[in-house]
Amino acid sequence: MEGRIVSVALPLPLLPPFSYRVPSSLSLPERGARVEVPFAGRRVVGVVLGPGQAPPRGELADVVQVIDEVPLIAPPLIDLALWVADYYLAPVGECLRLVMPPQGIRSSRAVARLSADVPDSDDPLVALLRQGPLPVSTLARRLRHDPSAALARLRSAGVVTLDQQLRSSGFRASKVVRLISPAKECKGRAQAEVVRRLQGADGGELPLAELLRDRPSLRGAVKALETAGIVHLEDQRLTRTPLGMEGEAGPRPVPLAGQIDAVRSIVDAVDVGRYAAFLLHGVTGSGKTEVYFLAIEQALKADLGALILVPEIALTPFLVRAAAARFGQSVAVLHSDLSTGERHDEWWRVREGAARVVVGARSAVFAPIERLGLIVVDEEHESSYKQEEAPRYHARDVAVMRARTEGAVVVLGSATPSVESYHNARQGKYVLLALPERVGPQGLPEIEVVDRREALRAGQDPILTTPLLSAIEQRLERAEQVVLLLNRRGYAQSLVCRECGVQAVCPNCSVSLTVHERGRLVECHYCGHERESPQSCAGCGGEYLRLTGYGTERVIERLKEAVPHARLARLDRDVTRKRGAVARILRAFESGEVDVLVGTQMIAKGHDFPNVTLVGVIDADVGLGLPDFRAAERTFQLLTQVAGRAGRGAVKGAVVLQSHLPEHYALSHACEQDYGAYFERETEYRRTMGYPPFTALLNIVVRSNRAPRAASEAQAVATALRAVARGHYRVLGPAAAPLARLHGDFRQQVLMKGQRAAMRAAARAVLTQRYGAVRWPGVVVDVDPTSLM
Numbered sequence: 001m002e003g004r005i006v007s008v009a010l011p012l013p014l015l016p017p018f019s020y021r022v023p024s025s026l027s028l029p030e031r032g033a034r035v036e037v038p039f040a041g042r043r044v045v046g047v048v049l050g051p052g053q054a055p056p057r058g059e060l061a062d063v064v065q066v067i068d069e070v071p072l073i074a075p076p077l078i079d080l081a082l083w084v085a086d087y088y089l090a091p092v093g094e095c096l097r098l099v100m101p102p103q104g105i106r107s108s109r110a111v112a113r114l115s116a117d118v119p120d121s122d123d124p125l126v127a128l129l130r131q132g133p134l135p136v137s138t139l140a141r142r143l144r145h146d147p148s149a150a151l152a153r154l155r156s157a158g159v160v161t162l163d164q165q166l167r168s169s170g171f172r173a174s175k176v177v178r179l180i181s182p183a184k185e186c187k188g189r190a191q192a193e194v195v196r197r198l199q200g201a202d203g204g205e206l207p208l209a210e211l212l213r214d215r216p217s218l219r220g221a222v223k224a225l226e227t228a229g230i231v232h233l234e235d236q237r238l239t240r241t242p243l244g245m246e247g248e249a250g251p252r253p254v255p256l257a258g259q260i261d262a263v264r265s266i267v268d269a270v271d272v273g274r275y276a277a278f279l280l281h282g283v284t285g286s287g288k289t290e291v292y293f294l295a296i297e298q299a300l301k302a303d304l305g306a307l308i309l310v311p312e313i314a315l316t317p318f319l320v321r322a323a324a325a326r327f328g329q330s331v332a333v334l335h336s337d338l339s340t341g342e343r344h345d346e347w348w349r350v351r352e353g354a355a356r357v358v359v360g361a362r363s364a365v366f367a368p369i370e371r372l373g374l375i376v377v378d379e380e381h382e383s384s385y386k387q388e389e390a391p392r393y394h395a396r397d398v399a400v401m402r403a404r405t406e407g408a409v410v411v412l413g414s415a416t417p418s419v420e421s422y423h424n425a426r427q428g429k430y431v432l433l434a435l436p437e438r439v440g441p442q443g444l445p446e447i448e449v450v451d452r453r454e455a456l457r458a459g460q461d462p463i464l465t466t467p468l469l470s471a472i473e474q475r476l477e478r479a480e481q482v483v484l485l486l487n488r489r490g491y492a493q494s495l496v497c498r499e500c501g502v503q504a505v506c507p508n509c510s511v512s513l514t515v516h517e518r519g520r521l522v523e524c525h526y527c528g529h530e531r532e533s534p535q536s537c538a539g540c541g542g543e544y545l546r547l548t549g550y551g552t553e554r555v556i557e558r559l560k561e562a563v564p565h566a567r568l569a570r571l572d573r574d575v576t577r578k579r580g581a582v583a584r585i586l587r588a589f590e591s592g593e594v595d596v597l598v599g600t601q602m603i604a605k606g607h608d609f610p611n612v613t614l615v616g617v618i619d620a621d622v623g624l625g626l627p628d629f630r631a632a633e634r635t636f637q638l639l640t641q642v643a644g645r646a647g648r649g650a651v652k653g654a655v656v657l658q659s660h661l662p663e664h665y666a667l668s669h670a671c672e673q674d675y676g677a678y679f680e681r682e683t684e685y686r687r688t689m690g691y692p693p694f695t696a697l698l699n700i701v702v703r704s705n706r707a708p709r710a711a712s713e714a715q716a717v718a719t720a721l722r723a724v725a726r727g728h729y730r731v732l733g734p735a736a737a738p739l740a741r742l743h744g745d746f747r748q749q750v751l752m753k754g755q756r757a758a759m760r761a762a763a764r765a766v767l768t769q770r771y772g773a774v775r776w777p778g779v780v781v782d783v784d785p786t787s788l789m
Contacts, residue, residue, distance in 0.1 A: 004021060004022040004023075004024070004028060005019050005020070005021055005022070005051065005052040005053065005054055005060065006019070006020055006022055006028075006029060006035070006048050006049075006050070006051060006052045006063070007019055007048070007049045007050055007051065007052035007053075008020050008035060008037055008046040008047065008048055008049065008052070008063075009046055009047050009049055009092040009093045009096050010037070010039060010044055010046045010093045011044065011045070011046065011093045011094070011096065011097050011100075012039075012044070012091070012093050012094075013091050013093075013094055013390070013775055014091050014093055014775060015091050015092070015768075015773055015775065015776075016092070016773055017049055017052075017092050017093070018037075018039070018046075018052075019052030019053055019054070019055070019060055020035070020037050020052065020060055020061055020062065020063045021060040021061070021062050021063065022062070022063045022066075023062050023063065026063060026065070026066050027066055029048045029063070029066045029068070030048065030070075030071045031048055031049065031050050031071060031075065031078065032047065032048065032068075032071030032072060032073040032074065032075060032078050033047070033048050033066060033067070033068040033070075033071045033072065034046070034047055034048075034067040034068045034072055035047075035048055035063045035064075035065065035066050035067060036063070036064045036065040036067060037061065037063055037064060038061050038062075038064060039061075043064060045067065046093070047073065047078070047096050047100070048071075049078070049082075049092075072100070072101075073096075073099050073100065073368070074368065074370065076402075076405050076406050077099040077366065077368065078096070078099070079405055080099065080366070080398070080401065080402050080405060081095040081096045081098060081099050081366075082095070083401055083405075084098070084391055084393050084398060085391065087393075087760070087783060088391050088392055088393050088781075088783050089760060089763060089764055089767075089781045089783060090390055090391030090392070090393075091390075091391070091775075094390060094391050095391050098363065098366045098391070098393075099366045099368070101344065101347045101348065101351065101368075102340065102343045102344045102347055111133050111134065111135050111136070111162070112129060112133065112134060112135075112136055112139060112147075112151060112160050112161070112162055113129065113132075113133035113134075113160070113161055114126065114129045114130065114159065114160060114161075115158055115159055115160065115161060118159055121159075123150070123154070124143060125139065125143065125147055125150050125151070125154065125160075126154070126159065126160075128142060128143070129160065136148075136151070136162075139151075174207050174208070174209065174235070175207070175208035175209075175233055175234070175235060176205055176206070176207055176208065176233070176234055176235075177194075177198065177205060177206055177207075177208050177211055177222060177231050177232075177233055178198075178203075178204060178205040178231060178232045178233075178234065179195065179198040179199065179204040179205065179230070179231055180229070180230065180231060180232050181229055181230045182195060182198075182199060182204075182230070184228065184229070184230045186225070186230070187224070187228075188221070190217070190218055190220070190221035191221045191224060191225055191230075193215075193218060193221070194211070194218055194221050194222055194225055194231070195225070195230065195231075197211060198211075198231065208222070208233065253287065253290055253439065255287070255290060255291075255294065256287065256435075256437065256439065258282075258286070258434065258435045258436070258437065259287050259290060259291050259294075259435065261433075262278075262280060262291050262433040262435065263291055263294045263295055263298075265278065265431065265433060266278060266291070266295040266374075266409060266411055266433075267294075267295055267298045269409045270295065270298060270299050270302065270304065270373050270374055270409050271298075271302070273373075273407060274407055275403055275404045275407055275408065275409070275410075276409045276410075276431065277400060277403065277409075277410050277411075277412070277429065277430045277431065278409070278410070278411045278412065278430060278431045278432075278433050279380075279412050279413075279414075279417060279421055279422065279424070279425040279430040279431070279432050279433065280411055280412065280413040280414075280433045280435065281414065281415070281417055281422070281425075281432060281433070281434050281435070281675070282413065282414075282415060282434070282435030282436075283415050283435065283436060283437070283438055283444065283644070283673065284415045284438070284444070284640070284641065284643070284644020284645075285438040285439055285440065285444075285608075285644055285647075285648050286415070286435035286436070286437060286438055286439060287435065287439045288378070288413045288415075288435065289319070289322065289378075291411075291413075291435070292308060292376045292378070292411065292413070293322075293323070293326055295374055295376075295409075295411070296308075296327070296357060296374060296376075297326075297327075299373040299374040300327070300330070300356060300357070302373060303371060304371050304372065304373025304374065304408075305356045305357070305358075305369035305370065305371055305372045305373060305374075306356065306357045306358070306369075306372075306373060306374040306375070306376070307357075307358045307360075307364065307365070307367060307369060307372065307374070307375045307376065307399075308323070308357070308358070308359045308360075308376045308378060309360065309361070309362070309364060309365055309375070309376065309377045309378065309385070309395060309396075309399060310359070310360070310361060310378050310379065310606065311361070311362070311378070311379050311382030311384045311385055311605075312361065312382070312384060312602055312605075312606070313335050313336065313337045313361055313582060316333060316335055316337075316359060316360070316361065317582065317583040317586055317587070318586070318590075318606070318607065318608065319359055319378075319606070320333050320359050323357060323359050327356075327357050329354075329355075330354075330355055330356045330357050331355060331357045331358075331359060332346045332349050332350050332355035332357070332358050332359070332367075333346060333358070333359050333360060334346055334347065334350075334358060334359075334360035334361075334363065334364040334367055335360050335361040335363070335364065336361065336363070337579060337580075337582070339579070347367070347368070350367050350368055350369055351368040353370065356369070362384070362385055362387060362395040363395075365395045365398050365399050365402065366398075372402070372403075372406050372408045373408055373409065374408060374409050374410075374411070375399045375402065375403050375408055375409070375410040375411070376410075376411045376413065377395070377396050377399050377410065377411070377412045377413065378413050378414075378606070379413070379414055379605050379606060379641075380396050380412035380413060380414045380417065380418065380421055381414045381416055381417055381418040381421070381637055382605075383630075383634065383786045383787065386785075386786040386787075390780075392780075392781075392782050392783070392785075394784060394786070396412065396421075397784070400412075412430065415640060415641060415644060415675075416636065416637040416640045416641060416675060417675075418633070419633060419679065419682055419683060419686065419692070419693060420692055420693045422679055423683065423693040424693070440648065440649075442647045442648075442649075442650070442651070442652040442653065443647075443652070444643075444644075444647070444653075444673055445615070445643055445644075445646040445647040445652065445653030445654055445655050446652070446653075446654050446655070447643060447654075447655040447656075447657060447670075447671045447673075448467060448654065448655065448656050448657070449657050449659060449662045449667070449671060450465050450467050450468065450656060450657065450658045450659070451659070451660075451662050452465065452619075452658050452659060452660050453660055455658070461558070461562075462550075463550060463554065463555055463558045463618060464558055464559070464562055464618075465658055467656055468616045468618075468656045468658060469562055469563075471614050471616070471654065471656050472559075472562075472563060472566075472596065472614065472616065473563060475613055475614045476563060476565070476566055476595055476596075478613075480611055480612070480613040480614065480651065481589070481592070481594075481595060481596070481597070481609060481611045481612045481613070481614075482595065482596045482597070482612065482613075482614045482615075482616065483596075483597050483599075483603055483609070483612050483614070483615045483616070483642070483645050483646070484555060484559075484596060484597070484598045484599075484615075484616045484617075484618060485599065485600070485601075485603060485604055485615065485616070485617050485618065485638075485642045486550075486551065486552050486555055486598070486599075486600065486617075486618040486619055486622070487600050487601050487619075487622045487623065487638065488549070488550075488551045488552070488600070488619070488622055489514070489525075489551050489552050489553070489572040489573060489574055489600055490514040490515055490516050490523070490525075490551035490552070490553055490554075490574070491514075491515045491516050491517065491518055491519060491547070491550070491551055491553040491554050491557075492514070492515035492519070492547035492548060492549055492550055492551065492554060493512070493514060493515070493548050493549025493550070493551065494512035494513065494514065494515065494547075494548050494549065495512075495513065495515060495522065495533065495534065495545045495546070495547060495548075496545065496546055496548050497537035497539060497540060497542050497544070497545055498542065498544040498545070498546055499537065499540055499542035499544060500537060500539050500540040500542060502537055502538065502539035502540070504522055504533075504534055504538065504545075506524035506526070506527065506529050507529065508524065508527045508529055508741070508742075508743055508744045509524055509526045509527050509529075509739065509741055509742050509743065509744075510739060510740045510741040510742070511524060511525070511526055511739065513529075514551065515533065515547055516553065516574070517553070518553070518557070519533055519547060520532065520533060521533060522534070526739070526742055526743070527742070527743045527744075533545075552570050552572050552598050552599065552600060553570070553574075555598050555618060556568055556570050556598055559596060559598070563596075566595045566596050567593065567594050567595045567596070568594065568595070568596050568597075568598065569585050569588060569589060569594040569596075569597050569598070570597075570598050570599060571585050571586070571597060571598070571599035571600070571602060571603050572599055572600040572602070573600070573602075576602075582602075585597075586607070589609065590609060592611065601638055603642070603645070604638055604641045604642035604645070605641040605642070605644075607645060608648055609645065609648065609649075610648055610649030610650070611649055612645055612646055612647075612648065612649075612653070613646060613647060613649075613651045613652070613653050613654065614646060614653070614654050614655075614656070615642055615643055615645050615646040615653070615654075615655045615656075616655075616656045616657075616658075617639060617642060617655070617656070617657040617658060617659075618658060619658060619659075620635070620639055620657050620658060620659040620661075620667055621635075621659055621660050621661050621664075623635050623638070624661065624664065624666070626738075626789070627738045627788070627789075628738075628787055628788050628789060629686070629689065629691045629788070630786065630787070632664070632665070632666040632682060632685075633666070633682060635664075635666040635667070635670075636666040636667075636669060636670050636678050636682075639657065639666075639667065639670035639671075640670045640673060640675075642655075643655045643657075643670065643673070657670075657671065665678065665681050666678070669681070690753055692784070695753050695754060696753070696754065696755065696756035696759065696784065697751065697752065697753060697784065697785055698729075698751075698752040698756070698759040698760065698763060698781070698782070698783050698784075698785075699749065699750075699751050699752070699781075699782040699785040699788060700714075700717060700749070700750040700751075700752070700763065700767075700779065700780070700781055700782075701737060701747050701748070701749050701750075701779070701780040701782070702714040702717060702734070702747070702748045702749075702750070702778060702779055702780075703742075703745040703746070703747050703778045703779075703780065704745060704746055704778055705744060705745055705746070706746065707746040710745070710746040710747065710748045710778075711734065711746075711748055713748070713778070713779075714733070714734035714748035714749070714750055715734055716770065717734070717750055717766060717767070717770065717779075718731050718733055718734050718750045720766040720769075720770065721750065721752065721762055721763070721766055724762050724765070724766070725754075725762070726758075728754050728755045728758035728759070728762075729752050729753060729754025729755060729758055729759045729762070730752070730753045730754055731750060731751075731752055732750070732751040732752075732753065733748070733749055733750045733751055734748045734749060734750045735748070735749055736748060736749070737749040737788075737789070738788065738789045739789050745778075749788070751788070756783070756784075760783060763781055767779060767781070
């Protein structure tokens with residue numbers, strides 16, 4: 001029986017896989033096949049990883065059902081999921097969720113049914129089950145109490161049985177009527193009418209709903225024709241197509257010399273069929289997207305698939321439309337803004353080979369593309385590629401590993417590459433391709449810096465200084481468009497008591513509440529706590545509360561006062577919670593229905609609006625004061641990217657940047673659009689302070705609803721890590737995290753600096769010894785963190 005033991009990963013937050021025995025009545029499942037197995041009193045669907053091991057003592061549970069005769073997940077994706085689990089110290093089952101279809105791993109539900117011979121009974125539970133089998137959850141809802149005790153009693157009496165039922169496949173189908181024997185004689189006018197309609201239809205078939213739309217009375221005739229063998233009814237799968245997939249092919253741009261050279265290098269590597277990694281460093285507007293598309297065309301000609309990753313869902317509408325126009329029905333889109341059904345259907349289009357080009361956000365890196373030839377990671381520097389919940393993977397790094405595993409080519413593109421990626425190119429790990437010139441005659445925009453300190457001393461408006469307002473008015477007079485960036489949503493930053501200085505703070509997190517809807521509501525941007533604005537101070541009871549700071553809502557209000565004739569729109573997380581809102585707002589701006597678009601960082605990159613001639617940065621200093629070593633890098637990237645939205649058409653662009661710190665190197669180099677000078681200054685700081693790319697980081701956060709417990713647990717973890725360091729790493733802390741309380745939990749942070757492999761091994765060993773191999777309660781492990789908040 002040793003050869004019929006398999007290792008199964010379960011879709012649960014458990015670290016190790018489990019071994020199960022395969023009964024001789026079942027076929028032996030292959031690696032990657034799904035199986036139904038018992039676990040903790042229920043049945044779940046897991047994935048076979050390979051041969052398992054018999055335990056030293058005790059019995060193994062049996063596999064209940066082998067679901068897939070042919071493995072659902074290709075071996076390269078299983079290997080990738082296992083690498084993610086190992087590298088990021090994450091549960092294998094949770095990582096396998098990433099490569100499974102949406103809704104593809106389902107736990108079962110308990111279904112109660114009456115036994116064959118049931119005596120008469122007044123029991124309300126029995127009365128319900130006489131209507132047919134029902135899920136236990138449905139029984140609880142209808143009875144309005146937990147039926148567990150009653151079910152146990154009835155099961156003991158042999159009246160009720162409980163089964164575990166897996167959920168349906170997730171496909172949507174419609175009935176189709178197909179004509180199979182037109183020569184057979186029909187009975188009556190109705191049957192003849194059905195046959196006549198089918199004969200006139202393409203392929204001799206029609207959806208049942210369309211066939212009956214104007215004459216529902218034909219349903220009986222259809223049923224009679226099916227019985228007579230004249231027509232056949234079958235289920236046909238319906239594909240739910242995401243919004244925004246329509247694209248019209250425009251004139252192809254003539255590639256510049258730099259673009260041609262970049263494409264040639266990438267295509268040569270694709271033709272070789274071996275792993276290669278490129279960093280495409282192109283200034284904003286240099287035509288990186290056209291390089292991607294030309295390379296993808298060559299990959300498709302070689303019968304290879306391609307994947308384009310973008311960091312924000314807000315960036316997908318334009319790119320998806322452009323890709324659909326270029327590559328037609330072979331394009332699929334995958335991101336979390338799709339409906340469940342759309343995501344399900346798009347995943348299966350890719351899995352079945354109907355779509356060979358995938359455009360998507362972070363999780364699309366696991367798309368089931370067979371014969372993958374090219375991966376593009378656009379705006380590779382973006383921190384949103386990092387997953388902030390377990391498993392905490394970085395999609396850019398996973399993309400590089402996937403390309404290495406499958407022998408594909410990966411292209412990392414950005415106008416402002418991450419320090420780590422540019423360092424890798426300098427070290428020869430990536431091939432550096434440069435696009436130093438912007439497409440079009442206008443060149444890069446001119447940037448004017450407004451020193452807000454002087455502007456405020458002169459009595460100017462703190463939101464729209466005189467130079468910025470004047471520039472906006474000039475563009476509106478010329479029917480040109482404006483983009484205004486403020487990377488802070490809401491109406492005001494906080495409410496402060498004028499008498500004692502206490503801020504209105506979140507009851508669950510150690511942050512102030514942000515004011516929304518012109519002061520009517522306050523909200524925590526971390527846990528979502530929301531309530532009406534307080535009328536008095538929680539500290540002293542004072543009734544004089546003042547608003548401090550401002551967000552995108554306040555900018556819109558100020559614009560309405562200053563330029564009342566302008567058509568305005570706002571794009572931030574608050575207005576885009578509704579599905580499809582991002583695409584609608586961007587489409588309105590693209591079509592010229594909006595004059596001024598105000599938004600957070602989601603408007604700063606990837607968009608191409610030819611009529612935008614002015615970009616205004618309301619407060620360029622947002623983010624510089626954060627306790628994070630990447631604060632300057634993020635500021636430089638954001639300012640450079642948003643400046644690149646101006647002047648991409650026939651009129652030269654301009655940027656007005658308002659700052660209290662115009663002398664900061666992140667701002668000054670962004671104004672000069674000088675990435676090289678910025679990189680040298682930033683790496684000097686990183687090397688001196690011992691930050692990536694010169695050393696690796698691993699962050700451990702210990703959480704508890706009691707502050708002393710969080711502190712003591714973190715201290716114990718830090719002590720254990722120091723005991724096994726052996727000079728391979730340093731341990732900093734423990735200390736309260738910058739966000740010391742989050743979602744009601746107190747947070748202590750232990751930061752490791754040093755050799756990545758040694759730190760991962762030590763963290764795994766220490767945490768397993770302290771908390772066990774099954775799960776690490778209240779402990780968050782973040783390998784290669786992009787934020788230390």
